[in-house]
Amino acid sequence: DAGVTQSPTHLIKTRGQQVTLRCSPKSGHDTVSWYQQALGQGPQFIFQYYEEEERQRGNFPDRFSGHQFPNYSSELNVNALLLGDSALYLCASSLGGTSSGANVLTFGAGSRLTVL
């Protein structure tokens, strides 16, 4: 039973560039959430996708956008990269379009982005 897979695992970009990160949810899950974890911090919620729509969004600028495909996989896009976007980007999947109750999120190992 495959867990959450993310790609790429590491990447380096320069300021102003654009990046796309990919996530395949755990088998049987239909909801994908993205988190940004800066060094030494806890993960911060970016947004959540369910039924191919953005259901919720955290306090992130429009430079951060996403997409969910019919097979439930998801992409996170960041435009006009800033140095401060350097972080570990975590994808988490769950079932039923919610993170409430005991609906446990299953996390991937993350994509580590470095912006120079």
Next chain:
Amino acid sequence: AQKITQTQPGMFVQEKEAVTLDCTYDTSDPSYGLFWYKQPSSGEMIFLIYQGSYDQQNATEGRYSLNFQKARKSANLVISASQLGDSAMYFCAGVGFQKLVFGTGTRLLVSP
């Protein structure tokens, strides 16, 4: 708004001893839940334990137990019989209004 506070940046414990990691929460959602996750150096967040706001009993999962005190708004994680493999970052997280909010984490080091 919801806020999770972890005041211990780092904790040390000897192998086979118990350790308590602190977490306090603040939320206006009457129906909330609290999670603890472990993050080893590999980066993946590993679910440990969950406590719902209406649960009457404190949650337990093997060597992990959650000391849930509603009046104090605290949800401390207790790890019994620590093992070397328990060395990692530990995050408390709260879910309310459909969002999961994390604390800043506690780094636990288990020594032989």
